[in-house]
Amino acid sequence: MPRAIIVGGGIAGLASGIAFANAGWDVTVLERAPRIEPMGAALSLWPNACAAIARLGILGAVAAAAAPIRQMLLATKDGATILSRPLPDTALLATRTALQNALLVALGPDRLRLGCEVAALAPGRVTLANGELLACDLIVDAGGIRAPSNTDVPPVYAGYGGVLALSGRVAGPGLGGVAAEYWGRHQRFGLFELPGNRRYWFLMRTQPAATAMPDLAACAAAAEGWPSPVCEAIVATAPDALIPFAVHAKPPPKTLCAPGIIRVGDAAHAMEPNLGQGACQGLEDAAALQAIAAAATPAQVAHHYDRLRLKRARMFVRESALGRLGAQGPAAAQFVMRAVLRSIPAALSEPRLRAMHTMPDYAARLR
Template identity: 45%
Template sequence: MSPPTALVIGAGIAGLAAAAALTRAGWTVELVERAPEPRVAGAALSLWPNAMAGLRRLGAAARIEADAAPIVRMLLTTREGGALIDRAVADAYLPTRALLQAALRNMAGDLAVEWAREAVELVSAERGEIGFAGGKRRSADLVVVADGVRSAIGRAITGTEETYRGYSGVVALSDAMEGDIPAGLAAEYWGRHERFGVFDLGGGRRYWFHMRTARIGEPAPTLGEIAARTAGWPAPVRDAVAATPAERLIPWPIHARSAPKRLARGRVVCVGDAGHAMEPNLGQGACQAIEDAAALGAAAIQTDDPADVPALFEAMRLPRVRQVVARAGEGGYAVHGPVVVQAAMRAALRMMPGALKKRAAAGVQTMPDY
């Protein structure tokens, strides 16, 4: 009997992870991508323990553990230095996006990517048939939609639309530098309607981001504008920005979807941002895409009938995904919501017992036993 077939749409983190999971499950996988050639969009990604558990399922964790900077401490503080969260972290890493994609490509084996193939239409979920730009159609035993937040098929399956969330900014990787950031620190600093994050990338380099409340379509700030705004912020913020060439800045307007109504229909499943694009406030975007792949691989080996996989996958993932998406959205109000809401959320964090903060983080950062 021939192995079941899967068509994976999108060669980013979600698509590569799904392809690796299905390849390990013995499926024949085709991978298509709308971009005309390979590219890496983004700077670095926080991989919390749930993502590392998923990568171990895919056989891709060793590369991250060997080459990525570990995260050993998580700090959330106000611009003025009032700590809201300060806790030790284990089994978390900060790889560049390029490193993570390379690790996932290796686990997908010799799978070739078919470039410049844009999926534009869900022709038949029941037949697993997809329409591509130019009129071509393709089908498979299972279609995995992993083509990002603006996925047309993702909208059709999940019943949600991506919207701008009222804030945007930039992400960047600095040059090597001298500075006083402790090794393994992942720090976020909150002002009013503005925040910075500075993470130790290893080798004296920093991954950093700047987010501010902004109108839709407002141009991303230049490096000079951001540098001018760092006055009065903690030294790690000023140092990271000063050590970054202007061409390293990557604009990042925040678009997300509400919690999905479903993740599967017929022979089609949605993973990553195509299924549950969330705001970045929990650092869980890539982590949940990797969890998707772990669950998809588990579903693929639990049944001999490929038609059963979408329903199994949705049952595993939908309640979890809906909860994480909702919590990620709530987190944005602490910086970008009305000032009275910001104050209330920060006060609640200050008063929350450490054990309760730890339990809340563990609820997000622990992968279920798929």
């Protein structure tokens, strides 16, 4: 039985562990934290990500704790529609903790080693900080944007950041499954529905890297004059629920692999959040690896993985960077992007959006 070692117990790492286990490999996921704790806010799982977790066998578990996304809405600060699209295929808004828990259950505790600090990676060998050597047929680096096998190109600050949060129960009506993003000038709010009439929301704004992130009162002040559901979500949020973030990313990757190592998630393709595809692409990585690992020898996995995933991953990194222009770009770029999105015929936009939201049949592409 071939053996894979996954370095990193985040979303992409846990999903990759499940993928190799499903393919009949012996798997160990190494996580440096002493325990897996609730973390983060929420993730939009677009149809391609839902297809990926269905392949991994956890769609039912994730859906049970998530809210459906039935429509995408992009609008201006005053609520005027820029782009609206119904989602006929399954899409979900899940807390990061709920997705993490579903992944942990599917992986199983025997395949996860906590408190493991990795000192070095080499083909077929992982060296831990305590000197322990672990041998394997394949290493999967899921170590995030500063992954140990991918330090050649450092992450770069994208020029914007803000806060995100999970609210308590909102007093107003539900959102009807609408996932909305509202664009102002150098500022935007995102708003998504969670079970129990709670909200996941974020504020992004153009700012220098060292700028202090806003507190709840500053978010409420910034939301004045924006659509009322934004203000309602902020009112229902506890002051200590805000999670600050500054957006960093890397350019499109030239490869998803290093000698004896393959990369998944942000270790492979760290992108800006403008398409909501960061975690989705990590889940697609895992679905592709499951198909490859079930059909190929350990020596062939990296070749097939790059062949099946590199072009699509590069596209998402590139398109995610362009997506900032609508709210974080120069004034002229904001005007042009909004005008284009409003005027582009559905006959042209729909195939493009559908291609993004449709996970390729990786198993068929291996044949």
